[in-house]
Amino acid sequence: MSRSLTIGPHTSDTPVVLAPMAGVTNMPFRLLCREFGARHSANDGGFFVSEMVTSRAIVERHPETMRLVTMGERETPRSIQLYGVDPATIAASIRVLRELDLVDHVDLNFGCPVPKVTRKGGGAVLPWKTELFTRIVTEAVKAAEDVPVTVKTRMGVDDSHLTYLDAGRIAEEAGAAAIALHGRTANQHYSGHARWEAIASLKQAVTSIPVLGNGDIWSAEDALRMVEETGCDGVVLGRGCQGRPWLFADLAAGFAGKPDRVKPTLGEVARVLIRHAELLIEFFEDEGRGVRDLRKHVGWYFKGYPVGGKARHALATMESLDDLKEKLSVLDWEAPYPGEPVEGPRGRAGHPKRTHMPDGWLDSREISQEHRARLHEAELSVSGG
Incomplete structure (x- = not known):
């Protein structure tokens, strides 16, 4: 199953993206993954995204955040994931990254289920507010200019409040270069099984940009099977590579049609x-x-x-x-x-949890004046959450 993945002007001969994981996917771990991916790939075996950083922290030039977004010489393209809830702040942060020549690819986080993010209207619950989501993606793409912007999201808040199909169409129309879907709702957190059928549905709905699948990929065989079953254009790998950076060698080999697998002593x-x-x-x-x-x-x-x-x-x-x-x-x-x-699952799966949100958040897809006035509280000033 030889195939490549193109995001804007950047192409990898392995259709794999390393998912941002707070406290895990810093520069050292990304470099390890690249080193293994390069065993069977001409360009390190995929895209390797930074830990999530907040747009406000970049605008304010927070020292720790600026260190997180400063990448090594080998890191090409330089992929940075941004979190934010205010279109103007996100746009300003992207302009800072461009002016300082720190970024080649921006990924927007709309998938985080962590309470400190969602309780103020950010992360996985934000796409419920259609207008706000549209403005964020539109302003980000405009500010990025020739730097491609991608979107990562979940299925929705819960099964009664699904947002991923709308989010995919909006991202596509706004000029995003790709969209990635974690096949779980916010309420699921990391419990149960990822629903790959949702990834297949998104692929059918979004046809002009790559659709990437995320969730329950523990081996190269899982990745190949996800692409085969859903038709997605590539995969996003998170917990499966914790303690196994060599999994990127397996993925590069698998997508190149090679049987090689790393089985370390x-x-x-x-x-x-x-x-x-x-x-x-x-x-x-x-x-x-x-x-x-x-x-x-x-x-x-x-x-x-x-x-x-x-x-x-x-x-x-x-x-x-x-x-x-x-x-x-x-x-x-x-x-x-x-x-x-x-082999198999690793990392904490946990249990389904009620997602913390602002009072009345699910009452309407429109954002109320009260919620709009409180959004600044969701603009976290410190990265790594």
């Missing part, structure tokens, strides 16, 4: 973990902060491998690069790839 996983640590230390310019940031990845990397609780705890409390290497040295580096225990 425990020692090979350990070497990737060390490489990840080195990149984090360089990124943060602080060894302590770098290895502390790595701690959250330990459980993902060793899922299914013969690493006991004591060793996992020791690794999750590492204090330095030398400390990491010493704690890894006691493991059985010859232990083979465990197969099924490593």
Whole structure:
């Protein structure tokens, strides 16, 4: 199933996008994914999007946010995901990114189900307000000029308040370069199963720009099956690559029609973990902060491998690069790839939850004066949520 993905002027010979994940998809992890993707691809095996950053924080030049959007020399194209609820602020943030030459592709977040975002009318609940959604996408595309703008959304708030078909048509008409759909509602969060049939419906409704599918892709075979079953133009990969940056090598091989799959020994996983640590230390310019940031990845990397609780705890409390290497040295580096225990779902699935929204948000698709007046409260000033 050899195919490519084009977003504006940028084309990848692997139709895969790394989904933004707060605290995970920073520059070091993106570089690891690119390195593996390049094994079977001429251009790193896809598009690799930054952690979500807020439009207000960019306009205000928040130091941490500006560091998050400053990418490495190898990162081409430079893809940045923006969150915001005010069309003018989003447009202004895109102009800042363009003026500073920091971006080649902007992705707009309308899929976040986190309460601090949705309770003020942002993220996954915003497309319910059709006029506001339209204005945001339209103003973003206008401000971006020749920089392509894509949209990522969910099916809707819940099954009684679906928005994805309207959002797809609006994004297409407003000039978006692609739209990605996570096949869950906001109420589902990450529970249950992603409904790929919704991705198929969106592909039928949106015909002039790429439609990307997201949800429950744990292997290259899952990605190939999603494209086959839904007709989508590419896939967005999130939790499936946590602790498995080599999955991008599998995806590049799979879409190139090759049978190659990465099945690392425990020692090979350990070497990737060390490489990840080195990149984090360089990124943060602080060894302590770098290895502390790595701690959250330990459980993902060793899922299914013969690493006991004591060793996992020791690794999750590492204090330095030398400390990491010493704690890894006691493991059985010859232990083979465990197969099924490593594969399948990873990350927290949780349970369905009632989505927090402003009072009366679902009463109408139009935005009331009261809600409009409160939207500034949803313009988060700090990124990474």
